[in-house]
Amino acid sequence: MLRFIIPIGLFVTLVVFLAIGLRRDKETLPSPLIGKPAPQFELPRVEDPSQKISSREFAGRPYVVNIWGSWCFACRDEHPVLMELARRAEVPLVGLNWKDELPAAQQWLKQYGNPYVATAFDPQGDVGIDWGAYGAPETYLVDARGIIVFKYVSPVTIDVWEREFLPRIRQAGVKGE
């Protein structure tokens, strides 16, 4: 009897750990910035680099920051969704063009359409790093108090938008008033 207990015990332990490991989402890192004030930035605008865009312009009501780059294949998939969200105009979309080149970024917006109220140009990548970005696309929801309430890694879909973002946007707007 005893001779079976040890191997079976080890086997069950192993299965439990493997089951936990398989169910966990290991791709998405939890962001320490959730619940914290959104990092401030002031950067040139992609549309017109002689103008600056500051995070202060969006204070006081909820907004969404979408990190993208023309080098990012997944951003290409996401773009039609962003265009649709811009059409719905439920919340302003602010672009953060991350680690990109200006002509490529401008070409992108010209070719595929511009869903953003403004796009900040961050070629060095420091502002993206301040936001805790580790890839693109990443999408952040900031509430009316300027707190990051949600972060989504990988392309946003309409389904994700309606399930994850919209309820939080409604909440985010009410809180700040």
Added chain:
Amino acid sequence: MRALLIILATLLCAQLAFAIDTAPAFDDPAQQARYERIIHQLRCLQCRSESIADSGVTLAADLRRQVRDMMAAGKSDEEIYQHMVDRYGDYVLYKPPLVARTLVLWGAPILLLLGGGAIAAFVIARKSHLPDTDPADPGLGAS
């Protein structure tokens, strides 16, 4: 054949000799050593099994640049690590702090050692009570 093996062995070494940054970041060897130590302690967030010292992705290069800038600005090791943790969480550190959330992580090796040791002790103790001779093979173990 032998020459071919030597060439293959040399090619294998070439991988090891591949350097991310060709020139040292600091002239002062002590600062350079400190820089190397810090970037080996920080995880690359895009390729999770590599440190930012070993990774070729651009995010790792940006984080190395930030480490260099902060060192040049006279920041302490703790301030540099905190800068990264504020943005990416404890996961960015290869040696995360011992807190409630990481207890299992830090405790697992000790638990496994104790568990394995207990099982080994139990099995050895049981086996040592068995007779030295095997009834099926009376010659075995008889001296």
